[in-house]
Amino acid sequence: MKKENILEVRDLQTTFKLYEGLLKAVNHVDLTVRTGKTLGIIGESGCGKSVTAHSILNTVQAPGKVEGGTVMYRTRDGKEVNLAAEAPNSKFMRSIRGQEISMIFQEPMTSMSPVYTIGQQMVEAYLTHQTKKNRAMKLEATERAMEMLQRVGMQNPKQRMNDYPHQLSGGMCQRAMIAMALMLNPRVLIADEPTTALDVTVQAQITDLMLELQETMNMSIIYITHDMGVISEVADDICVMYLGRVMEQGTAEQIFLNPTHPYTVRLLRSIPKLGRKIPGARLDAIHGNVPVPIDPKNECGFCSRCLEMKPGVCDAGVPSMIEVEPGHYVRCFLRGKEGA
Ligand SMILES: Nc1ncnc2c1ncn2[C@@H]1O[C@H](COP(=O)(O)OP(=O)(O)O)[C@@H](O)[C@H]1O
Numbered sequence: 001m002k003k004e005n006i007l008e009v010r011d012l013q014t015t016f017k018l019y020e021g022l023l024k025a026v027n028h029v030d031l032t033v034r035t036g037k038t039l040g041i042i043g044e045s046g047c048g049k050s051v052t053a054h055s056i057l058n059t060v061q062a063p064g065k066v067e068g069g070t071v072m073y074r075t076r077d078g079k080e081v082n083l084a085a086e087a088p089n090s091k092f093m094r095s096i097r098g099q100e101i102s103m104i105f106q107e108p109m110t111s112m113s114p115v116y117t118i119g120q121q122m123v124e125a126y127l128t129h130q131t132k133k134n135r136a137m138k139l140e141a142t143e144r145a146m147e148m149l150q151r152v153g154m155q156n157p158k159q160r161m162n163d164y165p166h167q168l169s170g171g172m173c174q175r176a177m178i179a180m181a182l183m184l185n186p187r188v189l190i191a192d193e194p195t196t197a198l199d200v201t202v203q204a205q206i207t208d209l210m211l212e213l214q215e216t217m218n219m220s221i222i223y224i225t226h227d228m229g230v231i232s233e234v235a236d237d238i239c240v241m242y243l244g245r246v247m248e249q250g251t252a253e254q255i256f257l258n259p260t261h262p263y264t265v266r267l268l269r270s271i272p273k274l275g276r277k278i279p280g281a282r283l284d285a286i287h288g289n290v291p292v293p294i295d296p297k298n299e300c301g302f303c304s305r306c307l308e309m310k311p312g313v314c315d316a317g318v319p320s321m322i323e324v325e326p327g328h329y330v331r332c333f334l335r336g337k338e339g340a
């Protein structure tokens with residue numbers, strides 16, 4: 001591993017064996033997270049973002065399976081471990097989840113229980129990782145929970161501890177989930193569409209909150225979204241996914257100033273611009289849907305929707321990643337040295 005990186009994913013492959021065929025949800029994916037920085041993963045729904053996140057945490061459920069690749073992680077005590085080689089339910093993996101890498105979801109109810117109060121769940125999340133579960137420890141957990149709720153901007157944290165999730169608004173629930181994810185002071189936070197279900201003002205507040213927490217806690221973040229606007233606010237590095245593959249990656253600056261893959265260009269055109277008043281101007285939506293990658297053809301996955309598609313070139317194989325400028329990679333036959 002490079003010393004500035006906390007996580008290096010290489011050649012990750014995750015498949016679902018279905019009756020219809022082999023669904024390649026994550027198809028030879030490479031990702032790098034620099035310590036203390038935010039990697040944004042962007043792509044339309046169905047591109048493989050969530051399955052990538054679960055593959056990193058080794059929480060892919062059957063019929064899904066991580067078939068190959070490595071997930072190298074640098075632990076708190078400086079060891080380099082391959083999480084993909086660990087048994088999903090091993091003691092070691094359980095100690096990684098929550099304490100080293102924590103995940104928050106679009107839908108708070110995926111990680112929160114409706115039948116326990118916010119406080120009970122936060123305390124429990126803390127205690128499961130402690131060897132001693134005495135009263136002093138419980139008190140410590142309660143104090144930590146209140147501190148975290150305060151940090152994520154909840155008013156009256158003491159009272160909120162006694163609330164059930166359904167008693168909170170969407171934004172507050174999302175804050176509680178972030179607080180819960182931070183209970184064990186993780187070093188990497190994977191946020192999977194954390195603001196998608198919220199309205200725009202609350203979305204901005206949650207995004208700001210995460211950036212502020214990142215600074216004070218020196219956290220590394222993987223921020224997953226289908227929204228280019230959000231990515232532009234948070235990411236240091238960007239990885240564009242399509243049909244289970246990384247199509248383009250580079251620093252945020254490279255992706256926004258010099259978007260190179262036709263898919264990235266189209267995603268960028270779909271961001272609404274303030275004050276755009278050109279008559280008849282419309283947001284440039286990408287027509288068609290992301291296909292399902294069951295037994296994918298040996299071609300560029302985007303070619304069926306690409307406006308620049310060249311028959312005989314783009315459907316003649318899977319393009320490899322080409323470096324178009326230092327650290328900026330693109331998977332397209334029509335770009336870089338392979339293209340014209
Ligand atoms: N449990 C599952 N069973 C079968 N297919 C799945 C399952 N979960 C995800 N997939 C498929 O894997 C692909 C990637 O899904 P996902 O990672 O959830 O996309 P994203 O998060 O980018 O919207 C999709 O084609 C989806 O249909």
Ligand SMILES: [Mg+2]
Pocket residue numbers: 046049050051192193
């Ligand atoms: Mg998803």
